[in-house]
Structures are given as C-alpha cells and as structure tokens.
Amino acid sequence: MSGDLPTDPDKRKAMRQLAGEAVKHATRLVPGSRIVENWDGALFQKLYESGMHRNTALPKDFKDMHGRKFFRPPGALFEDKFLDACSRCAKCVVACPENVIFVAREGDGPPVGTPYLKPNHAPCTLCGECMEVCPTGALAKTPVGEIRIGIAVVEPDTCLGYLQKDCKACHEACPLEPNAIDFDATMPKVDSRICTGCGLCVKACPTKPPSIVVLPRPARSKKGDK
Ligand code: SF4
Numbered sequence: 764m765s766g767d768l769p770t771d772p773d774k775r776k777a778m779r780q781l782a783g784e785a786v787k788h789a790t791r792l793v794p795g796s797r798i799v800e801n802w803d804g805a806l807f808q809k810l811y812e813s814g815m816h817r818n819t820a821l822p823k824d825f826k827d828m829h830g831r832k833f834f835r836p837p838g839a840l841f842e843d844k845f846l847d848a849c850s851r852c853a854k855c856v857v858a859c860p861e862n863v864i865f866v867a868r869e870g871d872g873p874p875v876g877t878p879y880l881k882p883n884h885a886p887c888t889l890c891g892e893c894m895e896v897c898p899t900g901a902l903a904k905t906p907v908g909e910i911r912i913g914i915a916v917v918e919p920d921t922c923l924g925y926l927q928k929d930c931k932a933c934h935e936a937c938p939l940e941p942n943a944i945d946f947d948a949t950m951p952k953v954d955s956r957i958c959t960g961c962g963l964c965v966k967a968c969p970t971k972p973p974s975i976v977v978l979p980r981p982a983r984s985k986k987g988d989k
C-alpha cells in the first residue's frame with residue numbers, strides 16, 4: 764500500500780464532508796449514545812471467537828448485512844444482486860491504487876473470479892476509484908459515510924487502551940469525520956453508525972496481532988437501526 768490515507772487534499776475533504784453528512788443523518792435517527800448497541804451480542808462473540816480475521820471458519824449459517832461472509836469492495840450490492848451484476852471484468856482490481864482488491868480463486872471463499880477485500884491484511888482508503896470504474900453497477904457509487912465493508916471490533920484483552928495505556932493509534936488512523944473511534948477513558952469504542960470497516964485502524968494498531976479487527980457486519984436486528 765502506498766500510504767495510509769488519500770494524499771489528494773480535495774479528495775480527502777470531499778470524503779470527510781460526505782461522511783459527515785451521512786452521519787448527521789444517522790444521528791438524527793438515533794439520538795443519544797454514540798455507541799449503538801443493537802447488535803446481537805452473542806453473534807458478535809461467535810464471530811470474534813471464530814477468528815474470522817485469523818482466516819478460520821465463521822458460524823456455518825452466518826451471513827452479513829449484504830448476504831455474504833466475506834468482504835467485497837465499497838458499494839457492492841447485496842450478494843445475489845452483486846453476483847448477477849458483476850461481469851468479473853476486474854476493472855475494479857486494476858483501478859485500485861492500493862492494490863487491495865483480490866480476484867477470488869478456488870478455495871478463497873467468494874465465488875471464483877469475483878473481487879473481494881481483506882481489510883485485516885490490506886486496508887481500503889475509501890478513495891472510491893473502484894466504484895467509479897465499475898461498468899455494471901455491481902459496485903454502486905456510494906457516499907463514503909454509507910460504505911459498509913464490515914465493522915471494526917476491539918479485542919479488550921490485548922488493546923493497550925484497555926490496559927490503561929495511552930494509545931490512540933486506531934483513532935488517529937480513522938479517516939472519517941466524525942471519527943468512528945471514541946474513548947471511554949483510555950478504552951477505544953467503535954461507533955457502528957460511522958465505521959466503514961476500511962481496516963486502516965487494524966494496520967495502525969501497534970500490538971501483534973492487532974487488537975482491533977474488521978468483522979463482517981451482521982444483518983440489522985428487526986428492532987435495531989444502524
Ligand atoms: S475504494 Fe476501492 S479502489 Fe479505493 S482503495 Fe478502496 S478498494 Fe481500492
């Protein structure tokens with residue numbers, strides 16, 4: 764990857780504005796705490812324990828909010844629509860300036876020939892080039908604040924902030940505004956309304972292995988909002 768964040772200041776400013784707009788809207792719908800707790804806690808626990816980021820199996824019947832159990836590039840349609848639309852042309856793969864879009868091969872998980880991301884190994888800078896070049900609409904042009912690749916989750920056993928140390932690496936790496944990572948004293952908390960699952964925080968985390976990982980976003984609960 765050539766850098767952690769887009770270097771073009773105009774692109775970065777536009778990205779922040781778009782994210783801010785989307786978040787303002789979301790905040791109107793969900794007033795109160797910045798931390799939305801409408802996720803199925805037991806499912807999250809299972810997801811984390813399954814070690815998705817360690818490349819082991821997810822619960823058999825798990826599907827994320829887009830009907831899949833792996834990560835697609837920004838703007839990817841719901842999985843069945845995506846598979847209908849995507850022509851496997853690989854234009855997104857070629858366009859990605861960070862070289863973080865992979866073409867699935869046999870055994871990788873996603874259907875062979877389709878593009879996917881590995882945000883825990885190679886973060887996406889949310890530049891939007893892939894959505895721009897996609898000729899079929901399989902990657903729909905989506906404002907930065909509405910991109911949902913996955914969601915970052917903190918591992919409290921090893922996170923330096925949870926060990927009362929002063930570390931803000933994940934917060935500083937987050938490209939969004941408002942920032943998706945807030946703190947409870949020194950402990951980082953991910954705001955699910957804001958996080959895109961880009962993986963920049965994972966790369967920035969100084970612990971080995973990282974104490975923040977991107978997991979697939981579970982489908983929203985019926986009562987939940989974002
Ligand atoms: S937005 Fe698309 S093209 Fe840009 S870094 Fe992310 S995956 Fe690559």
Ligand code: SF4
Pocket residue numbers: 848849850851852853854855856878896897898899900901902
């Ligand atoms: S550019 Fe669009 S159609 Fe081509 S491989 Fe990527 S997602 Fe599929």
